[in-house]
Amino acid sequence: GEDVEQSLFLSVREGDSSVINCTYTDSSSTYLYWYKQEPGAGLQLLTYIFSNMDMKQDQRLTVLLNKKDKHLSLRIADTQTGDSAIYFCAEARRGGYNKLIFGAGTRLAVHP
Amino acid sequence: DVKVTQSSRYLVKRTGEKVFLECVQDMDHENMFWYRQDPGLGLRLIYFSYDVKMKEKGDIPEGYSVSREKKERFSLILESASTNQTSMYLCASSLSGGGPQETQYFGPGTRLLVL
Numbered sequence: 001g002e003d004v005e006q007s008l009f010l011s012v013r014e015g016d017s018s019v020i021n022c023t024y025t026d027s028s029s030t031y032l033y034w035y036k037q038e039p040g041a042g043l044q045l046l047t048y049i050f051s052n053m054d055m056k057q058d059q060r061l062t063v064l065l066n067k068k069d070k071h072l073s074l075r076i077a078d079t080q081t082g083d084s085a086i087y088f089c090a091e092a093r094r095g096g097y098n099k100l101i102f103g104a105g106t107r108l109a110v111h112p
Numbered sequence: 113d114v115k116v117t118q119s120s121r122y123l124v125k126r127t128g129e130k131v132f133l134e135c136v137q138d139m140d141h142e143n144m145f146w147y148r149q150d151p152g153l154g155l156r157l158i159y160f161s162y163d164v165k166m167k168e169k170g171d172i173p174e175g176y177s178v179s180r181e182k183k184e185r186f187s188l189i190l191e192s193a194s195t196n197q198t199s200m201y202l203c204a205s206s207l208s209g210g211g212p213q214e215t216q217y218f219g220p221g222t223r224l225l226v227l
Contacts, residue, residue: 008152031212042116042202042218043155050212088154092214100216102154 004091006103012110018076020106022089027070029091034063034074037086037105046074046087076108084110115139116219118203124225131190133222135203142208144186145216146170146178149200161186162208193226200224 005023012018024032030051035043049056049063049072056063062075072089086105093099119134135144143162147155147170157170159178167178175197179187186205190197200223204216 004154031215033215035218040121040221042220043204045215045217048212048215090155099157100155102156104152104154 004089004101004103006087006089006106008104009107010109012079012108014079014081014110014112016079018074018079018083018108018110020074020076020087020089020108022072022074022103024070024072024089024091024101026091026093026101027067029093031092032063032065032072033088033090033092033100034061035088035090037088039085043088079108079110081110081112084108116203116205116217118201118219118222120222121220122223122225124227125190125193126227127194129190129193129226131193131224131226133188133190133201133203133224135186135188135205135219136184137186137203137205137217138184139205139207139217140183141205141217142183143206143214143216144180145204145206146176146186146188147202147204148172149202149221155202158188193224195226198224198226 033048034046060077064073088105090100090102116137145160146158161167161180177189202221203219206214206216
């Protein structure tokens with residue numbers, strides 16, 4: 001179907017690693033994105049990965065892409081309370097423009 | 113830095129009112145988008161525009177219209193607001209040309225309550 005799927009909630013202890021998972025549907029998607037939304041705010045681009053890559057690392061963030069299983073994950077190392085937010089994955093599908101299909105978002109709660 | 117601004121953070125309107133939501137971007141982006149965000153549903157595309165005076169329907173255009181008279185400004189119009197249009201509205205913009213330059217940048221959102 002059309003859906004990009006994510007689990008809705010994740011709770012982690014401060015200092016631990018967080019792993020947020022996402023499955024997408026279109027094997028021809030060109031780019032996959034992770035956005036962060038803090039309470040009451042818009043979406044902030046965190047990172048993206050091109051579909052011919054397996055992994056991308058950016059400071060505390062690691063993105064893993066398994067194209068065969070259409071599975072995307074975002075790992076946040078040393079999770080801090082400031083990482084508490086909703087995380088959206090999105091796939092960019094080919095077409096007249098890169099149409100973004102979003103998942104429902106994963107709410108990450110970081111507790112002491 | 114890309115800056116996308118939206119005219120209001122919070123709006124309260126009555127059923128049947130005409131509502132205008134304004135979005136402005138300062139990066140000379142060709143593409144602009146309007147989404148609504150509802151809990152458990154993620155973001156759904158209402159309309160987008162790839163050039164001045166051009167518009168295309170997204171996935172849920174019913175009950176909405178848009179206007180793009182200038183490149184930097186994209187307006188979302190609710191002709192006759194209804195309670196099921198209570199939502200968070202997010203505007204985004206991007207360059208054209210394919211690839212990562214089509215990354216979308218979002219405004220802070222407008223939370224609309226229709227009574």
